[in-house]
Amino acid sequence: xxxxxxxxxxxxxxxxxxxxxxxxxxxxxxxxxxxxxxxxxxxxxxxxxxxxxxxxxxxxxxxxxxxxxxxxxxxxxxxxxxxxxxxxxxxxxxxxxxxxxxxxxxxxxxxxxxxxxxxxxxxxxxxxxxxxxxxxxxxxxxxxxxxxxxxxxxxxxxxxxxxxxxxxxxxxxxxxxxxxxxxxxxxxxxxxxxxxxxxxxxxxxxxxxxxxxxxxxxxxxxxxxxxxxxxxxxxxxxxxxxxxxxxxxxxxxxxxxxxxxxxxxxxxxxxxxxxxxxxxxxxxxxxxxxxxxxxxxxxxxxxxxxxxxxxxxxxxxxxxxxxxxxxxxxxxxxxxxxxxxxxxxxxxxxxxxxxxxxxxxxxxxxxxxxxxxxxxxxxxxxxxxxxxxxxxxxxxxxxxxxxxxxxxxxxxxxxxxxxxxxxxxxxxxxxxxxxxxxxxxxxxxxxxxxxxxxxxxxxxxxxxxxxxxxxxxxxxxxxxxxxxxxxxxxxxxxxxxxxxxxxxxxxxxxxxxxxxxxxxxxxxxxxxxxxxxxxxxxxxxxxxxxxxxxxxxxxxxxxxxxxxxxxxxxxxxxxxxxxxxxxx
Numbered sequence: 099x100x101x102x103x104x105x106x107x108x109x110x111x112x113x114x115x116x117x118x119x120x121x122x123x124x125x126x127x128x129x130x131x132x133x134x135x136x137x138x139x140x141x142x143x144x145x146x147x148x149x150x151x152x153x154x155x156x157x158x159x160x161x162x163x164x165x166x167x168x169x170x171x172x173x174x175x176x177x178x179x180x181x182x183x184x185x186x187x188x189x190x191x192x193x194x195x196x197x198x199x200x201x202x203x204x205x206x207x208x209x210x211x212x213x214x215x216x217x218x219x220x221x222x223x224x225x226x227x228x229x230x231x232x233x234x235x236x237x238x239x240x241x242x243x244x245x246x247x248x249x250x251x252x253x254x255x256x257x258x259x260x261x262x263x264x265x266x267x268x269x270x271x272x273x274x275x276x277x278x279x280x281x282x283x284x285x286x287x288x289x290x291x292x293x294x295x296x297x298x299x300x301x302x303x304x305x306x307x308x309x310x311x312x313x314x315x316x317x318x319x320x321x322x323x324x325x326x327x328x329x330x331x332x333x334x335x336x337x338x339x340x341x342x343x344x345x346x347x348x349x350x351x352x353x354x355x356x357x358x359x360x361x362x363x364x365x366x367x368x369x370x371x372x373x374x375x376x377x378x379x380x381x382x383x384x385x386x387x388x389x390x391x392x393x394x395x396x397x398x399x400x401x402x403x404x405x406x407x408x409x410x411x412x413x414x415x416x417x418x419x420x421x422x423x424x425x426x427x428x429x430x431x432x433x434x435x436x437x438x439x440x441x442x443x444x445x446x447x448x449x450x451x452x453x454x455x456x457x458x459x460x461x462x463x464x465x466x467x468x469x470x471x472x473x474x475x476x477x478x479x480x481x482x483x484x485x486x487x488x489x490x491x492x493x494x495x496x497x498x499x500x501x502x503x504x505x506x507x508x509x510x511x512x513x514x515x516x517x518x519x520x521x522x523x524x525x526x527x528x529x530x531x532x533x534x535x536x537x538x539x540x541x542x543x544x545x546x547x548x549x550x551x552x553x554x555x556x557x558x559x560x561x562x563x564x565x566x567x568x569x570x571x572x573x574x575x576x577x578x579x580x581x582x583x584x585x586x587x588x589x590x591x592x593x594x595x596x597x598x599x600x601x602x603x604x605x606x607x608x609x610x611x612x613x614x615x616x617x618x619x620x621x622x623x624x625x626x627x628x629x630x631x632x633x634x635x636x637x638x639x640x641x642x643x644x645x646x647x648x649x650x651x652x653x654x655x656x657x658x659x660x661x662x663x664x665x666x667x668x669x670x671x672x673x674x675x676x677x678x679x680x681x682x
Contacts, residue, residue, distance in 0.1 A: 099185050101198050103128035103163060106181070108213045110462055111504045115216035119175045122505070124167045125193075129159060133186045135166040139179035142212050151182075158501050159604065160494045165501055175216035180208045222463030224506040225448050227287070227333055227418065230599060232589055233549040234285040237518050238314055239265060239299045241552055241570050242272025250313045257571075260564040265299055268569070270315040274323040276570075281330045283555065283582075284589030287547075288327065289335040289421050289450075291518060293320065296344055300518070300567075302423065303344035303389050307407040317415070324416045333418040335450065336411055340404045340432070341424035342383040342390040345375040350391055365400050366391050383424065395432040404432075405439040412444050419448035425466065426453045433465035450512060461507050471511040471546060473499050478515050482537040482633060483526035489607035489633075497605070500545070505601040513541055514549040522551070522566050524559040531557075532673040535584050536633060539675045542588040543614060543629050545601045555585040584652060591651040591677075597627045610634035611670075624682035632670035639667050646678040 138149035158165035180194035196209040292301035349362040367381035375388030383390035454472040527533035557578025
């Protein structure tokens with residue numbers, strides 16, 4: 099046994115409360131090292147009774163590690179436990195808080211790990227609105243021009259070449275007009291990049307957090323849009339920027355005018371005065387972007403101002419939550435207070451962070467509810483779009499991300515394959531539509547929340563900003579119907595089978611091939627779904643289990659197979675997938 103690979107901590111994600119008197123437990127070992135892992139547990143104050151015991155399941159596997167998990171219950175939620183590790187040779191080793199030892203006689207009190215108390219106040223409750231969510235990201239300035247009367251000066255004809263500073267007139271009225279299209283697609287949650295008063299087309303340099311930008315319309319129009327979306331079963335998420343403001347916000351203008359004497363000088367990180375956006379000697383978003391001065395979010399007045407803004411749009415307009423820009427550069431205490439403020443007006447409001455890397459410290463239940471899963475996006479682009487990596491590296495990347503988070507969080511990660519900050523997937527795939535279709539099939543079959551960047555479903559392409567921010571194509575003759583129809587079918591497929599929205603997943607791989615197995619959280623269900631992906635330009639042969647029913651929503655050629663197989667080999671076409679249901 100490679101004891102150097104064995105790891106457990108009585109803390110997230112290796113131990114955490116999952117309900118009244120319940121604790122979820124994980125343990126890591128070297129892959130394939132162990133025949134069985136058994137947890138022994140009881141009340142931490144119980145010195146009289148024997149330990150209860152329970153075998154743990156292998157829940158996550160990478161090329162290096164196996165992760166075992168289970169849920170244990172102790173009345174009064176005070177836990178003491180240790181692990182019995184059994185090698186394939188039959189040798190058994192105890193792993194407790196003191197390390198490793200040979201098993202001692204029955205009745206010996208091991209130095210157990212202790213989870214002192216699973217407090218209800220610390221138990222994270224998953225947001226139900228993520229259960230069957232399909233997110234659609236909208237860049238408002240480029241989605242649809244519904245009211246030409248609010249177009250800013252110099253607005254260009256729709257569909258022109260995007261640039262950093264040009265405008266095409268997209269607005270809130272256009273989003274309202276597009277809601278039936280989104281409903282027909284199967285969308286039930288939209289996320290809008292910032293809509294607040296700002297001088298740019300992207301609106302991330304905000305100068306008034308309590309006002310809709312006039313080029314997008316009026317407060318009445320945004321309220322009408324949210325109400326209509328809700329009537330169609332579509333939730334609305336706004337984008338908030340609390341890491342920095344625009345340099346033309348009244349607070350920073352006051353700093354520019356009064357210097358250190360400004361009451362807002364402590365709102366920002368000013369190194370020297372005067373504060374000059376053309377030659378910034380202060381902290382900014384990224385490096386030297388003077389139009390976006392960074393905030394001191396530890397400042398009490400800053401917090402109260404933005405907490406008020408967070409509540410305002412939920413109370414006055416009825417939005418369902420916030421996507422939080424650059425959230426990994428804002429302190430934890432700010433987010434803890436923001437969550438309390440937002441949930442004080444809507445307990446079901448959701449908070450999603452823009453964090454492009456590991457984010458476990460923000461996902462402990464008292465700050466963010468989810469993050470944009472950029473490692474997922476990068477993995478799919480590497481494997482399906484650019485074919486730069488193999489199956490082992492691809493599945494390891496995804497499994498390592500799941501190992502970072504609790505099961506509840508993994509089910510709520512926003513699984514994107516493109517955004518306004520990245521090249522579009524079709525461009526990454528060099529225009530190869532089948533690569534996009536196969537990635538979509540994987541995206542909608544995987545745990546988490548599927549996320550569509552506007553226009554990807556219609557065949558939009560585009561490189562890095564500004565080219566990934568093209569105008570939405572509304573001419574049906576110019577939309578790629580094959581991608582659009584395929585996206586609809588994959589959304590329907592996901593909603594039809596509850597196994598696809600659980601957190602349970604495992605992989606088997608072969609050169610050019612991946613088999614993904616999905617099970618529901620219901621231990622008594624006995625059902626599972628197996629999906630085979632052939633990511634190569636040649637046919638592949640598979641041998642599914644006996645007595646399975648094909649449930650492939652499309653074979654990527656427009657057909658819909660659906661028959662019972664009992665034995666034998668089946669063929670996967672080049673760059674295609676097939677899905678099967680197994681009743682056990």
